[in-house]
Amino acid sequence: MTDTDPDQALARLRRFASEIVTETELGKRLHSAADERQPLRVKFGIDPTFTDVHVGHAVPIRVLRLFQDLGHLPVLILGDATARLGDPTGRNEQRPALTEEQVEHNAATYLEQIGKVLDLAPGRCEVRRNSEWFTPMGFFGALRLLSRATIARMLERDDFQKRIEQRLPIHLHEMAYPVMQGWDSVEVRADVEIGGNDQLFNLHMGRLLQEREGQRAQVCLTTPLLLGTDGRKMSKTYGNHVALTDAAEQVYGKVMSLSDEGMADWFRLATDIGEEEAAALLAGHPREAKGRLAWELCRWIHDQEAADHAAAEFVRRFKKKELPSDIPAVEIAAGNYPLPNLLHQAGLCNSTSEARRLIKGGGVRLDGTVVADVAQQVEVGHGNAVLVQVGKRRFARVRPA
């Protein structure tokens, strides 16, 4: 335990909270934890359904980090059991089932990435997998657990409600999801659970189940959902996410294409910049503010050097409209190619048809000049690398293999 004043701790946590159930209760627990020198057990669960953790996921993890810095104990739950089922939250269809191998692989990559935000050292953090208790539970154990929730309660969730209205299938096992997540809280005796604000229902389920088990119901702290590059909720499914595995240039570029409206949230949730400084930045030119934001994100996900480089590269490419300094080289068999085929072979387009369309649309440059002729022949021979550009972001130097 650190000696941070509990009231101060609460104030710092509030920055990330969209809702706290209840704030009074959280305050009390922070106080009693300090008095008894007994860290709070702060739970956060993440299902290893994909290979990348993105910045949106990282928000609750940052809250976990904050709790950790305040001397509390994060309990990170890798939902290897729940991942195989799939969280129906916000879904209008069932998720595909994952195999055990996929889940294991994803779990490993998740831990590595989460380690960038949270100190995972034993003693500083507890990492659990929920297969630990769900596997031995057995069918009847599972039924006993499910008997604690009702259909009516589940139907309060509007994602289920919508699916019913739209006459989409809802499978029984999908209803099990919130109950499983709630049971995790019972198993780890969570004092607090963190989650995105779309998780509120699931977090409440944890309270309910804990009470039935005679435990003190956890405090729920939800964080606002970070919006992705297209203004929708950040999600891998939408492809609008900034991943913790993205290269610095990608991170910088993606952040720069955020909408202005979303910026304030990003400053608050994804950086450590203080409120006043953030307000000052936001009052200035949005481009400057966004540049700072992009730089901060790069520094966080990579390091300062990478951030500086990404910033310089960005200016070079989009302000001065120069070519990027590192254009990937692509080798293909030497020969004379019709332009569409060249683009396809070099991997810049998915098909020659797509290449033709882009050429007709004026989106293709050869050695810096727009080429609108579909029939253009390009010689790929010894010594002469051809600089090919498709749109604003796809570049390659094509040379013979």
Place this chain on the structure above:
RNA sequence: GGGGAGAUACCGAAGUGGCCAAACGGAACGGACUGUAAAUCCGUUGGCUCAGCCUUCAGAGGUUCGAAUCCUCUUCUCCCCA
């Protein structure tokens, strides 16, 4: 167990014998304008040896000169009744 409706391209959704590679909308991509923002405007959106050809409308068969459209079976979903 019985009855009814349905499965169309990335998604939503028209089409119900030839004029359908398939309306429309969303999304995406390219172009213009910019701050690689948003908004707006224009274009594109199955593949190819590209003014022509080839493969698509849940899957497998069938009818027909010709099928996304009709018939049979299969798989999946929704609704109603038991």
